Amino acid sequence: MVVLNRIYTRTGDKGETALGNGARVPKFAPRVDAYGTVDELNSTLGLARLHAEGDLSGMIARIQNDLFDLGADLCRPDIAKDSEAGYTPLRMIDAQVDRLEAEIDAMNANLQPLRSFILPGGSALAAHLHLARTICRRAERLTVELSRAEDVNPPALRYLNRLSDWLFVAGRVANDNGAEDILWVPGANR
Known part of the structure; x- marks a missing residue:
């Protein structure tokens, strides 16, 4: 169990922090x-969730919990x-990755195939989900x-890869199942 009875410790005042193994x-x-x-991504999803309802809100909540698991794994x-x-x-x-894949498939079943790239935006929820997607890609x-220099749990990498796909599809769902997607028009402003 986590107990946080003192928020500041002063142990990081010289620019160091402790990993999960104490190093x-x-x-x-x-x-x-x-x-x-990953923590930044989680915070961004907290903003997105302010605009979500129903199933999408519940899915985002599960992902936010997963992201704390991921942070614990990576630390x-x-x-x-x-x-x-x-x-x-x-x-x-792997079950966490599998759940994302199942949710992607279920959301994508109601979307028309894309014939163009889409611009981030549309609804407030979609815009926040696209921002989260770009932070997820950075994570x-x-x-x-990191995995090129140190051990990283393989499902952690797969989860991040799948989550960016989930966020893209969820952004389309948030845009009235893609009806309100903003399509990229190549060269439109020449």
Whole structure:
């Protein structure tokens, strides 16, 4: 259980932070950058959810919880040493990726195929979801870069990749199932 009875600790005043295994690293370390961007993504989804209702609101809430799981996963390096932790470290699992895929398929079933790229925008919800999608892509790039130097749980990478697709499709759903999508017109302003 998490207990937060003191918010400031002063332990980061010199530009370092603790990872989930207790190791201290600079606040600009690649691992911190990756899970910090996941936190930014989660905050952006909080804004999006202000405009969501019904099933979409519930799906976003589940994703926000998943993103805390993902942050917990990314903040703990040394996957091979999980058995030495004294507790079971939280790791992303394939079932979370599978759920996103099922939700994408269900949402996409009601959409007309695209014949053009779409511009981010339309409804307030769609605009926030597109912003979240771009932050998700950045989190994915940072996590892929991290995985080239350190261990990263493979389902964590798959989750970020699938989530950006989910956010794109959900943005279309938020635009009246694509009817209010703003289509890109190549060269329109020449």
